[in-house]
Amino acid sequence: MISDAKRRALADSAILSGVLFVTSFAAWAFLGRSDQAMITYLLILIVASLGMSSFSAMTGILSFGHAAFIGLAAHLSALLTIPVAAKGMLLPDLPGWLAAVHMPIWASLIVTVAVVTLIGVVLGLPIARLGGSEAAIATLGLLLIVHAVVIASADYTRGSQAIYGVPRIKSIWAYFAAAAGAIFVTRYLAAARLGLLAQSIRENEPAAMSVGIRPVRVKWAVFAFSAAVSALAGVMLGHHLTVFSPKEFHFDLTFTLLVILILGGFSSVSGTVVGAVLVTALVEGLRRLEQSGIFADLMGQSVFGLTDVGLSIAVLWVLYRHNEGLFGHRELSDVIAGWRNTPPKLPEAAAIPEETQAPRELVVEGVSKAYGGVVAVDDVSFTLKTGEIVGLIGPNGSGKTTLLGCIAGTHTASTGTVKLGGHDLTHAAPYQIAEQGIGRTFQTIRLFARKSAIDNVVAAVAAARPQLSQQAAYAQAMGFLEMLWIGDLANRQAGTLAYGQQRRLEIARAMALRPAILLLDEPAAGMNEQESDDLMSILLSLRERFGVGILIVDHDLKLMMRLCERILVLNKGQLIAHGSPAEIRTNEHVLEAYMGRKATTETNNRELST
Amino acid sequence: MDIFLQQLVNGLSLGGTYALLAIGLAIIYSIMGLINFAHGDLMTLTGYAMIGVVALGLPFPVAILCGLVAATLAAMAMERIAFRPLRGASGASMLLSSLAVSTVLHIAFQVLISARPQALPFPPMFSGAMDLGFARIGNIQAISIVVAVLALIVVNAILYRLPLGIAIRAAAQDFDATRVMGVQANRLISLAFGLSGVLAGIAGVLWIAQRGSVDPALGFNPVIKAFIAVTLGGLGSLQGAVLGGLFLGLLEVFLRAYLPEDTLPYREAVALTLVVFVLLFRPQGFMGKSEAVR
Secondary structure, three states, X not given: OOOHHHHHHHHHHHHHHHHHHHHHHHHHHHOOXXXXXXXXXXXXXXXXXXXXXXXXXXXXXXXXXHHHHHHHHHHHHHHXXXXXXHHHHHOOXXXXXXXXXXXXXXXXXXXXXXXXXXXXXXXXXHHHHOOHHHHHHHHHHHHHHHHHHHHHOHHHHOOOOOEOOOOOOOOHXXXXXXXXXXXXXXXXXXXXXXXXXXXXXXXXXXXXXXXXXXXXXXXXXXXXHHHHHHHHHHHHHHHHHOOXXXXXXXXXXXXXXXXXXXXXXXXXXXXXXHHHHHHXXXXXXXXXXXXXXXXXXXXXXXXXXXXXXXXXXXXXXXXXXXXXXXXOOOOHHHHHHHXXXXXXXXXXXXXXXXXXXXXXXXEXXXXXXXXXXXXXXEEEEEEEEOOOEEEEEOOOOOOHHHXXXXXXXXXXXOEEEEEXXXXXXXXXXXXXXXXXXXXXXXXXXXXXXXXXXXXXXXXXXXXXXXXXXXXXXXXXXXXXXXXXXXXXXXXXXXXXXXXXXXXXXXXXXXXXXXXXXXXXXXXXXXXXXXXXHHHHHHHHHHHHHHOOEEEEEOOOHHHHHHHOOEEEEEEOOEEEEEEOHHHHHOOHHHHHHHHOOXXXXXXXXXXXXX | OHHHHHHHHHHHHHHHHHHHHHHHHHHHHHHHOOOOOOHHHHHHHHHXXXXXXXXXXXXXXXXXXXXXXXXXXXXXXXXXXXXXXXXXXXXXXXXXXXXXXXXXXXXXXXXXXXXXXEEOOOOHXXXXXXXXXXXXXXXXXXXXXXXXXXXXXXXXXXXXXXXXXXXXHHHHHOHHHHHHOOOOHHHHHHHHHHHHHHHHXXXXXXXXXXXXXXXXXXXXXXXXXXXXXXXXXXXXXXXXXXXXXXXHHHHHHHHHHXXXXXXXXXXXXXXXXXXXXXXXXXXXXXXXXXOOOO
C-alpha cells in the first residue's frame, strides 16, 4: 500500500503525461516537420524546467545555475557520440582516449547523467550551505563559472564556437519518454520523504531543524537530483539541436526557465509543466508575429527581442497581481479536489505506543550566554528529569528564551554545559539535539505555514523515524494531532489556523519526535482561560502517557502555579529562586524582581497568585 | 615591485568601481530585500545620456552631470513604477521583477538606440599615464581610485551625518521600526534609490571611460560582479559591500597578472571559484550577521 500523498502524485503524473502523449501523437501523426520540432522543443523545455524547479520548488531557493548543467550535459554527450572521424576534424586537440570514444546515444545518456550528477554533488555543497538570497547569487556564480570553463576548455568544446555534427534523436517518442519520466520522478519525489523534508526547510528552516531535519544535507541531495534531471534535458537538447555553442545554455535559457517557473507557480510540479506549455505558446506566437513584419512596418525598422519583452511582461503581470503563478504551491490533484469540493480524506489515526521513556535527566550546569558586554544568561544550573514539569518564569528580558535557546541549540552557551542522559549537547546543532530527544516550540510560532496541519507533523515523524512507511507516518501524525485535540483540522493549511490551534499544532509536531524532554516557550500566550485550562489537561496527559519531561516558559502565573512541580525564576539572567510553587509565591527575591520594590509578603502574595 | 604596484593600482581602480556598484545594491537590499538586476542598466543609461549631451555640443563636464542626473532619476522612476507595487513581496519575486525590468530596458536600448556599441570619446586627460618614477600609473586608473574614494567618503558622510542617511541605516537594521519612528517609507525608499542611482552613474562614467563606448549590455557584467561582491561582503552590510568590491577587483587583477599563461582563459572561473570557497567557510560573508531565532 502506498500513501495517499504518493497516490495523488502518481495520478497527477499520469494525467500530465497523458496530455503530453496525446500532443506528441498528434504531432507525430498530423504535423509537419517544423511544428513537430516545436512540440519536441516543448518536451525538452519541460524536462529542463523540471530540473530547475525540483530544486527551486522544494527548497524555495531561486536558481540561475541549472542551465549550466544542461550545457555541460549537451557538450559531454556530444563528445561521446560524434563519430571518431568527424571528431578528429572538429576537435583535433582532444586527448587520445576521448577522441577514440564513440558510444550509442543511450549509453552516452547514462554516462552523461552520471557524470553531471557527480558535478552537481560537488558544486551543490556551497550552495546548500548558503541562505536563500546568498544561495541564489551563488547559483548565478555557478552559471558564470561553468560558462567560463566551457569556453576556456576549447580543446574539448571549441570554445565559443559551435559544435556541429552531433547525432540527432529523431523520434518524438524519445523526447516524450524523457518528459514523462521527468514528470513522474519529480512529482513523486515532491511527495516522498525527501520532498517533505525539503519543503519543511523551505517553509521554516529553524522549525525544520527543531524536528531533526538537517538542512544542508537535504538541500544538497535535492540539488544533486535536480542536476541529474537537468543533465537529461541537456542530452535531449544537444541531440535535438545537433549544432550548438555555449551561449545556447546561458542567460537566455536561464531567463526562459525562470519565466516558466513564475508563470506556473514557483513551488508546483504541475505548474511547471503548464508553465512550459504557456511559455512555448507565447514564444512561438511572438516569434511568428516578429517574422510577419507587422512591427517592422510600424516602427520603420526591423524589431527584435519581442519574445524577451513578451516574457518579461508576462513575469511582471504575474508578480504585480501578487499571485503565485497559475498553480502556486498547489498540484493538479489539489486543484481537481478543489473543483470537486472533496478534501483529501483523513488518514486513520494510529494508536501511539505508550511505552514510557527510559528515565533520563537534562542537566544544565553553569550556563552563561553573553552578547558582547551584555550577559543574557548568567551561570544558571538546574536539572529536569523525564516525567517532571518544571516552570521557568521571570520578567521580560530576564533571559528565559535565551536559556531555552542554549538548551535547544539555536544559541550556544558561552560557558557551561548542557547534558541529556550523560550526552554533552552544549555545542550540538539544533537537529542533533532533536535527535537526542529534546523537542521544542517557539515563542514566535514557527509552523510550515503553507503545508497542511498533518503535513507539519508528518515531517517530524519522517525525520525522526525514517524507517516508517509513509502511510504509517501519516497514521502516527494523525494520532499526535488527536492527542492535542486538533485531529479534525488535519487538512487545514497550518497558517490559516487560529492562534491557539497553531500553538497546539507546534506541540503536536514536537511530540512527534517522541522526545524525552519538551521545551515550551509561552504556549499559553494569548489564550483565554478555557484554552489554557485545556492546554493544562493536555500537557498533564502527555506527561502521564509518555513520561515526557516538560520545561515550560509562560507569563500565565496561575497556570504555572497549578501545572508545575517546581519553578525556576530568572531575573537579569540569574537564577534567583528555585522551588515548589508555594515556596516561589512567598520568596522575597521573586517578589522584589516582579514588583520592583521591597514589600510585605502578604500583599504581594495576593497580587502574585491572582 | 613596480609591476606589483601597477597591478595594485589596477586592482584598486576596478575594485573601487565594483564597490560603488555594490554599496548601491547593498543599500537597496538592506532596506527592502531586493537584489536589483536592473542596477547595471543605470550605468548603461548614464552612457547614453552622456552621448546625447555630447552630441548636442555641450561641454564634457555637463555631459557627466547630465549622465548622473539621468541615472538618479531613472533609479527613482524604476522604484516608483516597477518595485513599489511589489513592496513586501518575497525576495525572489522582487529579484525576478528586476530581471524582467532589466530585460525590457535592454531590448529598449537595442531597438531605440542601437545594438552596436556607440563611441563616447573622453577628453585627453582620461587617457595617458603618469610616470611616478617607480611606477607608471594610467590616468584613468588614478581618476577611478580618487573618484571612488571621494564618493565613498561622501556616501559615508551622508549615511552617518545626514538625517536621510541615519534613516537609511536605521531602515537597514529594522525597516518596520524605522517607519514607526515616523520616517516616511515611500520617501526614504525613493531617496535610497536615488542615492544608489547616483553611485551607479558614477560607476558607469568610470567604466565607460576605460572602454570608450556604450552598448546595451554594458552594465550586465559589472553588476553581476557587484552582486558577488555584495554576497562576499555579507548581504545587507554596507561596509561589507565595499570590502567585497575591493576584494573582488584585486582578486581579478592579480589573477590576470600572476596566473600561468595557459590558465589565463580560466581566470574568471578561478576568481569566482575562490569566492565560492570563501563562502563555503563563511556562508554569511565578511561582515554578515546571523539572525537570532526566537
